[in-house]
Amino acid sequence: MATILETAAGAGCFNTLLAAVDAAGLREALESPGPFTVFAPVDDAFSALPPGTVQTLVDNPPQLARILKYHVLAGAHNQAALVAKEQWDSLEGAPIPIRSVDPFEVKNATVVTADIACDNGVVHVINRVILPG
Amino acid sequence: MTPPTALAPEAATKPLIPPSTHRYADVIHRLEAGGSMLPDTPENLKQIIGIYKAYAVPMDFYWRDLLYIAEQVFLNPIPAFKYFISQEYLDRPCSYAGDQSKLRIWRGGEKAHPELLEFMARGETIRMPKLLHHLWHDRVNMEFAEACMQAMLWHQGMGGRFNDYLETDAYRANADRAIKAYFKRNPLMLGLYKLFPEMFLEKVKQLSYTANLGLFWEVMAPVFFEMSDIYDEGGFKGVPDAMDFLVNGIFAVAGRPIYHHVFIDGECFEIIPKSEGFTWLYEAALPYVEAVFYRTAPFRGTKSYNAQAGQVPDNQADFHYGILYADVFPVGSAGIPPTLLMQDMLHFLPPYLQDTYKQHKRGEDDQLIQLGITFQRSMYNVTSAVIQALRCALLYPLDDPNPEHLMANRRFFEAQMDRFLRPEARLPQIQTQDYR
Numbered sequence: 001m002a003t004i005l006e007t008a009a010g011a012g013c014f015n016t017l018l019a020a021v022d023a024a025g026l027r028e029a030l031e032s033p034g035p036f037t038v039f040a041p042v043d044d045a046f047s048a049l050p051p052g053t054v055q056t057l058v059d060n061p062p063q064l065a066r067i068l069k070y071h072v073l074a075g076a077h078n079q080a081a082l083v084a085k086e087q088w089d090s091l092e093g094a095p096i097p098i099r100s101v102d103p104f105e106v107k108n109a110t111v112v113t114a115d116i117a118c119d120n121g122v123v124h125v126i127n128r129v130i131l132p133g
Numbered sequence: 134m135t136p137p138t139a140l141a142p143e144a145a146t147k148p149l150i151p152p153s154t155h156r157y158a159d160v161i162h163r164l165e166a167g168g169s170m171l172p173d174t175p176e177n178l179k180q181i182i183g184i185y186k187a188y189a190v191p192m193d194f195y196w197r198d199l200l201y202i203a204e205q206v207f208l209n210p211i212p213a214f215k216y217f218i219s220q221e222y223l224d225r226p227c228s229y230a231g232d233q234s235k236l237r238i239w240r241g242g243e244k245a246h247p248e249l250l251e252f253m254a255r256g257e258t259i260r261m262p263k264l265l266h267h268l269w270h271d272r273v274n275m276e277f278a279e280a281c282m283q284a285m286l287w288h289q290g291m292g293g294r295f296n297d298y299l300e301t302d303a304y305r306a307n308a309d310r311a312i313k314a315y316f317k318r319n320p321l322m323l324g325l326y327k328l329f330p331e332m333f334l335e336k337v338k339q340l341s342y343t344a345n346l347g348l349f350w351e352v353m354a355p356v357f358f359e360m361s362d363i364y365d366e367g368g369f370k371g372v373p374d375a376m377d378f379l380v381n382g383i384f385a386v387a388g389r390p391i392y393h394h395v396f397i398d399g400e401c402f403e404i405i406p407k408s409e410g411f412t413w414l415y416e417a418a419l420p421y422v423e424a425v426f427y428r429t430a431p432f433r434g435t436k437s438y439n440a441q442a443g444q445v446p447d448n449q450a451d452f453h454y455g456i457l458y459a460d461v462f463p464v465g466s467a468g469i470p471p472t473l474l475m476q477d478m479l480h481f482l483p484p485y486l487q488d489t490y491k492q493h494k495r496g497e498d499d500q501l502i503q504l505g506i507t508f509q510r511s512m513y514n515v516t517s518a519v520i521q522a523l524r525c526a527l528l529y530p531l532d533d534p535n536p537e538h539l540m541a542n543r544r545f546f547e548a549q550m551d552r553f554l555r556p557e558a559r560l561p562q563i564q565t566q567d568y569r
Contacts, residue, residue: 052236052385059235063388066410100537108528108538131526133292133415 004038004118005030016046016054023058024065034120035076039096039106041129049129066092070132076121079104079114094132106130149536153543157550157560164546165539167531169517171510173372176489176566181375181511182364183486184478184504188511189357191477192350193246194253195278197222199347203340207395208315208333210322216275217263223250229386230355238385239359246358249273252480274473278346281470284424286342288449291423293416295345295391298409299338308337311395311402341405344393349417352389356382361483372514379518380525389413422519426512427552428452432470436463456512458557461505475501478508493569503569510563520549 005027008014017040021027030036046054057064069092082088083104087095097107104111109128116123153161160170171177198215201222206215223245226233231243254260256271266272289296298304312333316322326333360369360378369375391413393405405411431438431445431454438444446452456471464471479501482490490496490503528545529538553560562568 050381050384052238052381053387056236056386057388060388060390060407062408062410063390063412066412067388133419133523133527 001117001119003031003120004034004036004123007116007118007123008040013042013044014040016043017041020046020054020058020064020068024061024068026065026068030072030120032120034074036091036121037073037075037077037082038121038123039071039109039111039126039130040123041071041109041126042112045109045126045128067129067131070094070096070130078122079111079124082106082124090132092132096130149534150539150543153547155547155550156554160560160564161543161546161550164517164520165531165542167377167521168373169376169514170520170560171372171514171517171563174566175371177510177514178364178369178372178375179485179489180507181372181514182360182369183483183489184507184511185357186361186483187478187481187486187504188474188508189354189361190246190248190252190481191273191474192354192357193249194218194273195275196347196350196354197225197245198273198275199278199282199343199350200225203344203347204394204396207340207397208312208322208336216267216272227351227355228389229352230358236385239355239382240362241355241358246354248481257480274477277470277473277477278350279343280429280473281421281425282339282342282346284429285346285420286339287430288420288424288428288452291420293411293420295341295405295411295416295420298405298411299341304405305334307402307404307406308334311397311404312337314397314400314402315395337404340395341393344405345391345417346421348389348391349413349421352382352386352413376514376518376521379515380522383414383418383518383522384525387412387414387418391416418519422516426455426457426516429454429470432464436460453555453557456509457516457553457559458555459505459509459559460557461509462502464505471505472501475505475508478504506569509559513560513563520546 002010005018005021008018021030030038057067070090072091073088073096074091077088083098083101085098087097090096099105099107104114104124106124106126107130109126109130111124112127113125116125152158155161163172164170171181198218201218202212202215205219205222206212209215226243227241228234229236230239230241233243253263253266253273256266256269258266258269258271285291312326313323316326356379360375363369363378364375369378389412390407391405391411392403392407392409395402395404428449430452459471461471482500482504486504486507487500490500494503524542524545528542529535531542533539533542550560552558559568
């Protein structure tokens with residue numbers, strides 16, 4: 001199996017996310033054994049944000065890292081485990097609510113592909129960038 | 134009123150969710166249609182853009198001087214000259230205007246606005262030394278900016294992690310280093326610090342909020358200037374356009390770092406480092422809106438409040454003395470913080486707004502009241518932008534095909550409107566044009 005970041009790179013639709021991970025200096029952490037659960041927004045999710053949003057974050061790595069950490073949980077959790085709880089604490093610290101089981105919705109994003117198993121965790125592909133609050 | 138616009142493709146005329154039964158259902162349906170709490174009329178558009186321009190000029194002074202106070206004046210025991218901003222801070226390049234800006238989405242220069250510089254030189258009187266302008270109170274009313282900062286300091290925890298950080302050991306250690314460095318040649322103050330450390334720390338916390346507000350307004354000034362320029366060019370078709378511009382602006386700078394640096398003998402002390410990850414949206418904008426637009430505190434003035442008679446809420450979260458609830462006439466005749474802002478904005482009204490005021494009520498004689506109510510309308514529009522931005526960030530698109538998502542949006546909008554159910558709220562008044 002591949003790591004989370006190798007899997008994302010191979011998919012070809014996470015270019016913005018991968019660039020953001022590098023800009024935020026999180027590559028090393030996400031290459032570690034973890035395990036992690038990553039809610040990975042596709043490129044279209046980032047491009048749906050108003051102009052300047054991503055640029056300001058990329059220019060400011062600690063702030064970008066905070067938003068990215070909101071997409072990560074400690075531990076490897078598949079869909080069946082995730083829906084058993086109402087919310088999960090993200091690595092950023094703020095909770096991520098599980099709003100719907102079918103369709104599988106995490107906060108205001110829909111999981112378009114769940115349970116992609118990796119060496120160091122699980123990836124769930126989401127259609128929207130999720131934000132704390 | 135306009136029903137929700139989210140329509141199923143197969144039934145383009147039938148709304149996916151039933152109408153709201155909230156007292157402000159009309160406003161909620163307008164928000165669901167992508168509008169603002171402020172009705173979309175040419176008169177409202179003219180008023181709010183005109184007042185944004187008049188607000189942006191003093192705001193250009195506020196943010197520069199707030200940062201000057203937080204970063205340079207710092208703990209000066211007798212800060213008599215804290216409003217005498219240095220040339221360095223007047224020339225300080227705005228992070229979001231000017232060619233040096235990394236995010237060049239708003240035009241406008243990097244240095245202090247020319248209209249501000251002209252006013253600083255002449256005031257309402259004549260050219261004279263800065264000290265005389267200051268003593269004659271013929272100047273920008275920085276007291277207003279400090280009152281806003283104090284509202285944020287006093288209400289404290291309103292979302293974000295800024296206030297929590299002020300209680301951490303890391304913050305105390307950083308503040309301690311800066312305090313000792315600042316007073317290293319002043320044994321009397323160092324002695325007082327040893328005796329009353331918490332007092333000094335509290336003062337530093339206030340200065341951290343001063344930096345916070347300065348960094349917040351550093352963004353808003355170029356946004357408001359840009360909106361005025363776009364309107365002058367015929368660019369906004371209606372109030373929703375102006376609101377959407379603000380929504381996009383909120384997102385564009387949401388990740389801007391909020392920090393507090395102090396410069397002592399040329400050395401930078403990072404009391405709140407950028408690496409803490411604090412952001413403009415969570416640690417500045419949202420607390421600001423909560424503290425200043427909604428809550429603030431009862432002002433002393435012609436309108437007085439009796440806490441024993443229950444006229445002041447027990448719970449700080451129920452405070453409702455912000456501009457969204459203000460009865461502008463008594464508030465505006467008491468020489469208290471909102472009046473100071475009105476006086477500041479009066480100096481920079483665009484001609485089309487001056488003409489409007491001359492045609493209504495008592496003309497030039499009650500311009501301060503009229504512009505205060507215009508300001509109230511404009512802040513309902515800014516609050517609408519914040520509500521729409523939060524809906525966009527945390528909930529669902531307005532044209533989402535899923536009825537459950539639309540109901541989640543509905544509950545959010547209704548909860549926001551619940552805050553305007555109390556009788557002091559001016560939301561009903563701003564629905565008509567004869568409220569002036």
